[in-house]
Amino acid sequence: MKPPPFEYxxxxxxxxxxxxxxxxxGDGKIIAGxxxxxxxxxFRLLRPSVLVDIxxxxxxxxxxxxxxxxxxxxxxxxxxxxxSELVAAQLPVLHEAMQxxxxxxxxxxxTIGGSLSHADPAAELPMMTLLLxxxxxxxxxxxxxxxxxxxxxxxALSTALEEDDMVVAxxxxxxxxxxxxxxxxxxxxxxxxxxxxxxxxxxxxEDKFGRVRIGMMGVGETPMRASEAEALLEGQPYxxxxxxxxxxxxxxxxxxxxxxxxxxDYRRHLVGILAERAIxxxxxxxxxxxxx
Numbered sequence: 001m002k003p004p005p006f007e008y009x010x011x012x013x014x015x016x017x018x019x020x021x022x023x024x025x026g027d028g029k030i031i032a033g034x035x036x037x038x039x040x041x042x043f044r045l046l047r048p049s050v051l052v053d054i055x056x057x058x059x060x061x062x063x064x065x066x067x068x069x070x071x072x073x074x075x076x077x078x079x080x081x082x083x084s085e086l087v088a089a090q091l092p093v094l095h096e097a098m099q100x101x102x103x104x105x106x107x108x109x110x111t112i113g114g115s116l117s118h119a120d121p122a123a124e125l126p127m128m129t130l131l132l133x134x135x136x137x138x139x140x141x142x143x144x145x146x147x148x149x150x151x152x153x154x155x156a157l158s159t160a161l162e163e164d165d166m167v168v169a170x171x172x173x174x175x176x177x178x179x180x181x182x183x184x185x186x187x188x189x190x191x192x193x194x195x196x197x198x199x200x201x202x203x204x205x206e207d208k209f210g211r212v213r214i215g216m217m218g219v220g221e222t223p224m225r226a227s228e229a230e231a232l233l234e235g236q237p238y239x240x241x242x243x244x245x246x247x248x249x250x251x252x253x254x255x256x257x258x259x260x261x262x263x264x265d266y267r268r269h270l271v272g273i274l275a276e277r278a279i280x281x282x283x284x285x286x287x288x289x290x291x292x
Contacts, residue, residue, distance in 0.1 A: 003041035010053040014139050017054050018166050022141040024050045026163035032075055033109040035102070036118045060113075060168065063087060072170045074113025078125075082107060090174045093181035093199055094132065097124045100183075103191040113167040116152070119159045119222070122193040124185075126153055127223035129170065131199050131215030137169040153222040178210075179203045180286030182278035186270060188261065194218045195262050198274040202233070204286035209233040214246075214279070219254040219271050226250045226275070233279075243279055247272045 011017045021028045028050040031037055040046045054060065060075035063084045070090055072081070081087055082098035101107055101124050115125040116136065129136070129149040136147045141164050152160050161167070175181065185197040196218040203210030212233045214226035229246040236242055256267035 001042040001044070003038070004044060004047045006041075006048055007050045008053065009050060010056055012056045012058070014054075014057060014060075014166065014168055017052050017057065018139050018141045018164055020050065020052045021166065022164035024048075024052075024163075028052055028163075030054055030114075030117070030166055032111045032114045033077070033106075034114075035106050035110040036114065036120070054166075061111075065090075066171065068174055070172045070174060072112055072172065074111060074167045074169055076112050078102070078107035078110045078112070078115075079104070081112065091132065091172060093175070093183055093201055094128050094172070096181075096183040097128050097199065100124055100185050100187075100194070100197075106191075112170060116170070117159060117161060117167055119153050119155075119157050120193075121153075121156050121220060121222050122197075122218045124194075124197070124217070127197065127199065127215045127217040129172070130223045130225060131201065131213050132172050133213075134170050134172045136167050137171065138165050139168050140164045140166070150225075156221045175201060176203060178205075178286060178289045180282035180284065180289065182281035182285070184274040184278045184281075186274065196256075196267050196270040196274055198271060198278045200275075200278040200282040202279070202282050202286055204283075204289065207287075208235060208237050209283075214250070214275065216250070216254065216271055216275075219256040219267050224254070226253060228253055229275070238283055243276060246279065247276050250275050 009020050027048055029048040031051045031053050060073040062073040063086055064071050078101050088095040115123055134149045138145050147160055179201055181201045183199045185194045187194050199215045202212040212230045214230055216224045229249040232246050251268050251272045256264045258264045
């Protein structure tokens with residue numbers, strides 16, 4: 001298949017990119033890695049009149065230490081995130097998640113800004129920004145604003161970005177000391193979209209659950225947080241019964257779709273299994289950290 005006709009603009013600044021989007025009047029798309037956009041063009045699922053190529057924009061591909069946060073440029077390729085020593089040291093759960101993102105050829109080209117803007121509900125990076133309470137730095141022709149990950153994803157392939165908006169950076173808080181983490185995903189084959197996935201970070205506070213964050217994907221129209229289960233665990237001493245109650249709350253909170261890969265009931269069962277594994281593994285890591 002071939003894409004519909006479009007005008008191609010290669011820009012060399014953020015201002016030029018957002019200006020081109022504004023001029024397109026809602027009929028323009030940013031292209032960077034193109035790993036999701038080009039297949040959609042070929043299937044005629046999108047018909048933009050203008051593609052704005054931002055690969056020549058300088059200073060948009062980086063991972064840097066910003067004090068208590070890690071700042072990631074929107075043009076940062078997946079492989080750069082996967083191999084970043086800074087990410088591995090400060091955000092090990094994100095480092096683990098990157099091992100599951102598609103295939104090497106896609107990781108070499110795909111970008112974090114593109115993945116977040118595409119907002120596939122079965123993609124790892126949208127869930128990770130939600131889990132880690134990240135903020136997205138967004139530019140438009142009218143200025144700059146910050147959108148929290150909890151407000152960014154509105155539905156499947158739908159975000160809070162306006163027609164002339166462009167994600168330029170992502171700020172991710174570092175994990176505090178004594179934080180355990182875990183990432184559990186099931187897919188039919190390595191690199192396939194997840195049937196279900198759960199990631200957890202939690203702290204150990206005097207042998208009780210401190211702050212707990214549980215992210216899920218593949219079981220809804222957006223990445224999700226298991227807020228009821230988080231509230232059940234926080235402030236309580238660890239017990240098998242408490243973990244079981246949290247798993248029941250997680251299963252009750254999701255309404256997965258049935259598709260050709262798995263039924264709704266199977267995905268609901270699977271997300272509970274993965275959540276149990278992740279919570280127990282994260283707690284073990286948190287306890288090990290408290291003994292250091």
